[in-house]
Amino acid sequence: MARKSSGLWRRNELTAPQKAVMWLFLLFVGITTFLPMWNVIVVSTTTALESTRSGIVLWWRQFSLEGFQYVFSVCKLGRPFFNSFLVTTVGTVIQVFLSSIAGYVLVQRDLPFRGAITSFILLTMMIPGDLTMISIYQLNRDLKLLNTYQGLILNGLISGFSILLMRNYFESISYTLSESARIDGASEMRIFARIYMPVSLPGLATVFFMEYVGKWNGITIPAAILTNENMYTLPLKLKAMILTTSSVSGTAQIPDNAIMAAIVISAAPLLIIYVFAQKFLLAGLNLGATKE
Amino acid sequence: MTPAGKTRRRNRTGKLWRRVKRYRFIYLMTLPVLAYFLVFSYYPMALGIYNSFREVKLLGAASFAGLNNYRTIFSSPVYIQAFVNTVAVGSGKFLLQFIWGLLLAVLLNEVHRKAVRSAFQTVSYVPYLLSWSVVGSIWITLLSPSGLVNGLAQLFQGDSYRKIVFMSERSHARAIMIFTGAWKDSGYTAALFLAAIISINPVLYEAASIDGATRLQQIRHILIPSIRPTVKVVVVLGMMGLLRNFDQIFVMANSSILDKVRNLLYLIYNEGIVQFRIGPASAAACVVLLATMAISFTVRHLIRYDQLS
Numbered sequence: 001m002a003r004k005s006s007g008l009w010r011r012n013e014l015t016a017p018q019k020a021v022m023w024l025f026l027l028f029v030g031i032t033t034f035l036p037m038w039n040v041i042v043v044s045t046t047t048a049l050e051s052t053r054s055g056i057v058l059w060w061r062q063f064s065l066e067g068f069q070y071v072f073s074v075c076k077l078g079r080p081f082f083n084s085f086l087v088t089t090v091g092t093v094i095q096v097f098l099s100s101i102a103g104y105v106l107v108q109r110d111l112p113f114r115g116a117i118t119s120f121i122l123l124t125m126m127i128p129g130d131l132t133m134i135s136i137y138q139l140n141r142d143l144k145l146l147n148t149y150q151g152l153i154l155n156g157l158i159s160g161f162s163i164l165l166m167r168n169y170f171e172s173i174s175y176t177l178s179e180s181a182r183i184d185g186a187s188e189m190r191i192f193a194r195i196y197m198p199v200s201l202p203g204l205a206t207v208f209f210m211e212y213v214g215k216w217n218g219i220t221i222p223a224a225i226l227t228n229e230n231m232y233t234l235p236l237k238l239k240a241m242i243l244t245t246s247s248v249s250g251t252a253q254i255p256d257n258a259i260m261a262a263i264v265i266s267a268a269p270l271l272i273i274y275v276f277a278q279k280f281l282l283a284g285l286n287l288g289a290t291k292e
Numbered sequence: 293m294t295p296a297g298k299t300r301r302r303n304r305t306g307k308l309w310r311r312v313k314r315y316r317f318i319y320l321m322t323l324p325v326l327a328y329f330l331v332f333s334y335y336p337m338a339l340g341i342y343n344s345f346r347e348v349k350l351l352g353a354a355s356f357a358g359l360n361n362y363r364t365i366f367s368s369p370v371y372i373q374a375f376v377n378t379v380a381v382g383s384g385k386f387l388l389q390f391i392w393g394l395l396l397a398v399l400l401n402e403v404h405r406k407a408v409r410s411a412f413q414t415v416s417y418v419p420y421l422l423s424w425s426v427v428g429s430i431w432i433t434l435l436s437p438s439g440l441v442n443g444l445a446q447l448f449q450g451d452s453y454r455k456i457v458f459m460s461e462r463s464h465a466r467a468i469m470i471f472t473g474a475w476k477d478s479g480y481t482a483a484l485f486l487a488a489i490i491s492i493n494p495v496l497y498e499a500a501s502i503d504g505a506t507r508l509q510q511i512r513h514i515l516i517p518s519i520r521p522t523v524k525v526v527v528v529l530g531m532m533g534l535l536r537n538f539d540q541i542f543v544m545a546n547s548s549i550l551d552k553v554r555n556l557l558y559l560i561y562n563e564g565i566v567q568f569r570i571g572p573a574s575a576a577a578c579v580v581l582l583a584t585m586a587i588s589f590t591v592r593h594l595i596r597y598d599q600l601s
Contacts, residue, residue: 026403112312117322124334131577138570187317217423234425242433242543262429266422270422
């Protein structure tokens with residue numbers, strides 16, 4: 001329209017050759033990102049015979065769900081899936097609850113020792129869990145938490161970051177509001193549940209989805225405290241499956257379509273969250289960068 | 293002390309006590325959280341430091357070892373090799389991820405059709421959400437003899453092509469770790485950059501274009517300087533993560549390429565938890581912790597200095 005035809009605006013565009021280079025690059029990035037994932041989806045829903053056909057598989061010759069059947073019946077993926085689902089869900093729910101309580105404590109302006117409590121909590125963000133792995137193992141051994149659900153849930157249950165996030169949400173709530181409620185005789189629990197919680201739903205959702213993804217993907221803690229295969233979470237199980245396949249030896253024990261099916265199953269909950277709770281998830285993940 | 297002073301002090305402690313009492317319910321609420329951090333965060337940290345100075349035996353009591361564990365790791369070829377691998381793979385991955393992410397963000401900003409842009413963004417962000425066990429498994433399968441990569445190579449090179457078993461090829465090992473690492477995380481880097489780019493005031497571009505600047509000049513002289521704070525954030529994040537890349541190597545390493553890619557964290561895990569040589573492994577963990585802190589402190593300091601000038 002008028003904007004496009006004026007010379008002034010045309011100068012705000014890249015020249016045609018520059019645009020060509022740009023699309024070439026974007027195409028390349030798009031293909032290297034999308035093609036592998038598409039390949040996984042197609043191979044996972046094809047037959048074992050088809051998946052051994054080497055080379056470029058980007059479309060179905062034969063659609064089949066036998067890969068998914070195989071992983072559940074032969075590889076026994078059901079148990080790891082249940083383990084992952086259980087510890088992730090329970091852990092995340094508890095984490096959201098405790099984070100919001102701790103966040104609430106940190107916004108009490110007149111609370112004696114508030115500064116000390118805040119530092120005590122936020123300093124833990126400086127302790128990287130992966131570097132204390134050996135002590136974590138010893139601790140869990142001494143507490144008899146090795147190979148237990150309690151161990152999987154308890155380790156990494158709360159993070160300084162999620163508390164910080166909740167505190168920042170609560171800080172936006174007028175302090176005088178809760179103060180006047182307190183003068184009117186409302187209990188702390190009531191103030192917390194009736195004033196703070198409802199306003200902070202987006203914050204709760206952010207912490208929930210962010211931590212859900214983090215816990216679902218977590219591999220350090222399971223690697224440190226699990227030896228019993230019955231307790232394996234999905235990431236560990238997937239790793240064990242891939243170890244026995246074609247990558248090194250050249251001979252596949254588990255067919256490719258089953259491996260790809262296990263990958264799809266491991267990724268599916270995250271993709272569902274990404275599609276339906278994108279707003280909250282991205283808010284949390286991008287905040288993770290600004291905390292530094 | 294005068295009697296007046298005494299009363300004042302008593303009043304003050306009395307007041308503090310009253311305030312503490314008023315908030316007793318709040319303290320009660322905090323208790324589980326504080327106890328959790330004490331047991332699962334501070335205690336392991338302290339135990340790790342303590343163990344690094346001790347010789348822990350499988351049988352019998354542990355004994356004080358002074359700096360022996362530190363001496364062991366600094367003279368151990370395995371630890372030194374793990375350090376070299378960590379830095380080689382870590383810095384390569386960071387550089388590639390940075391360039392890939394920046395280019396992607398800058399170029400996506402030039403795409404005017406919103407649907408196309410968000411499609412690109414969505415797809416490039418997905419690998420970041422997936423765990424290393426998923427991403428590692430995807431690439432191990434794609435790089436296998438019957439995988440997509442060999443298939444594509446055969447397509448371009450014809451029947452004379454001999455299939456490569458990529459994951460057991462020592463000369464490719466580091467490159468594969470660098471590439472897959474960047475593949476996973478560059479979408480996230482791009483998202484950070486894009487958020488900064490979108491918030492640039494369009495008036496700046498308009499003014500420049502009135503002055504006759506081409507789009508490329510605008511990118512060079514307006515866009516890039518405007519996103520410098522985000523560049524710094526990405527650099528600090530990258531430097532802090534550089535030494536701590538356990539998941540990828542845990543999933544993707546195998547015996548034939550181990551000496552090329554085994555990094556410090558993976559070695560610490562293997563030595564400490566699998567082989568049960570707790571002393572040296574704890575010492576190495578302490579060194580990595582100190583190094584991480586030193587790096588992030590230095591980078592932050594440099595950046596702050598840069599902001600002043």
